[in-house]
Amino acid sequence: MNRSARPLFVATILLGSFLLFLVQPLVARLALPQLGGAPNVWNSAMLVYQALLLGGYAYAHLISRLPIRRQAMIHLALMAVALLFLPIALAEVPQPAGWEVFWVPLLLVATIGPPFFIVAAQAPLIQRWYAADPDAGDPYWLYGASNIGSLAGLMSYPLLLEPNIPLKSQSLLWTVGFGLLIACMALIAWTRWRTADPVVAESEEAEAEPIGWRRILLWLALAAVPSGLMLSTTTHLTTDIVAMPLLWVVPLGLYLLSFVFAFNPRSALGFALARTAPTILLLAGAMAMVSRGTDGVSLALAAVLMLFVVATALHRRLYATRPSPAQLTLFYLVMSAGGALGGLFAAIVAPMAFDWVWEHPLLVLAAGALLPQTPLFAWMDRLGLSPRERLLARVVLVAIALALGLWMYVAVGAQRDMTVHLLLLAIVLLGVLALGSRWAFLAILLILMLGRGGLDTVRDSAEGIRERSYYGVYTVRQYPDPPTRVLLHGTTIHGRQFMEPERRTAPTSYYGPTSGVGLALSAAKDIYGPGADIGVVGLGTGTLACYRQPGQDYTFYEIDPVVRSYSDRGIFTFLQDCAPDAQIHMGDARIALAEEPARQYDILAVDAFSSDAIPLHLLTREALHTYGRALKPDGLLLVHISNRYVDLRPVIAAHALENGWIALMRDDPSDGDTGISASFWVAISSDAVPMAKLLQSNPQADWIELGDPRGPAWTDDFASILPYLDWDTILGDR
16 A cells, blocks of 8 residues: 555544534534533434434445445535535424423434534545555554544533634534545545455455354444443433533543554553453442432542443454454444444433433443453462352352442441442452353442442332433432421432421522522512512422512423422422412523513522533523513522532623623522521622612622623633633542
């Protein structure tokens, strides 16, 4: 092969993969005002991309049977057609209420489908064209290079593009990159124009080894499990461990990086990771059933480490079973089908079938079943054990692990951390000794999961205290002293109600009488008279309904039917007790408010967080102007900005400065006796009179200024949370 052509192949495959994974967060960001930021939105997006990738690989497999000249003409013609769908702009697809699990994929396909499809075919086509030269050698190393490009595209978006370039410019930049890709593909086609011989291609197919169904099923499984595990790790972390912004980038990035080491047979690190994968799976997989967030970032690090190591080991096994270059496109087609199956299970089946993130421990067990069972040291061989003695030894190992697992479960409940850690290490050692027997290894892994917290998770599901919707996992917990009921959305409390009759209507959690929203709603009569109109974005448990006074009208906006059902079923009775005639509008509040009559509310309270994630689309210039349109001229806007990892004060300060609004914040401390959680609420008004009346209504309550903005106001076209991350909290949350 002409060595001067190799850099062209590498550059083209890097560029195509870079564009492929740059467009994923770009389209998700474009769709954010309509989709919100729930973890399942990202999973749905990933499913769409995997399905389009499968389509692209299928197309590459079909045209690979043709002479390369004809392949090149077809592919370049389709790339030219794809230009008609650029620059990227969000498609208009009507949203059917309650069908988000299908609507979100449809919206994404309509937005980016044709360009993504054609770029997705790049990797297998380029490798196939590379292998057309008999002197080129094994082309599979190019797939590792393509994943370097994918990782670069993925990481450059939140770190470089999003903080510095508006969305329209990002879309134009991607279009320019696509044009450059067309030029590169044309150059590659020119280098192969005279080397393509259909007779050679047919003889390669004839000489290729037969691919049986068992081998194809193995490829499917080895591709599906890491793909599903990547999505389930993202959901598990953001639901039950630490709802940290941008966390979804890490699992996907490590998943892509695993291909780089797996598809390089000379990688010493890849070999070491595959060798230690069973041990890492035992250590980190023990946390796969934990449903009560503890140790935050440290557990998140363990989970993503497990994903990376296990994905590398499984992808190395996939690489080891690859066929000859003549069947390269079939291999990638099956591999992409496996990735799509894993995504389908995690993004569509699991949210509909499970009440919790049960797909995560199931996929961890599946990974354990697929990992090579090579003992770290052949202790049974050294002892010269017979087959019967080996079976007995494994039964004893599992029995000891079961006893230690029960002990660990008791120690976890008693919060004896040192005992828990020592028992975990002991059970992991038993699992390492069991390597070589798949059933014994999986049994010990399951014991670790159940003992480390899984039994509590199973019990919660059995008791029916948990529900799952497209927008998250909700848990209702009861506490006896004092009798209290709490709603949790992932790791975040979304409401608390005392069950004692005399305290049942007392506002709690972030909505106590001394919170910013509590002070404002209590003073609504003094500020606006007896007939104030109040709007609330985010129903939660309905706590704010108990600030309603005679003559006032309350209207709630809620996107999730499961959240509304908690009030309808009387699980939380704030709404029934205090405002039974309140109106509830289902759907995205920003869209609903934009479609409703203007100037209808005296006070509008915005409290719409997904777990602890940032509702970025609810804090942009366009969103704030939508709220302002819904308010009367002297209206008061209240925004809840409490967050563990992001300082949102400069964001609101930028909006206030841009619009000349008065904005003050109430920092309300927690109080365990009254069930009050610490909260930050910002009061915003364009009129000084209602703000003055709010301050006069409770002179003892301190309202403070927000400080200076750190950057421009967020817009739908330009926003990034990166400058506002609280790294001290993130790194210290262990």
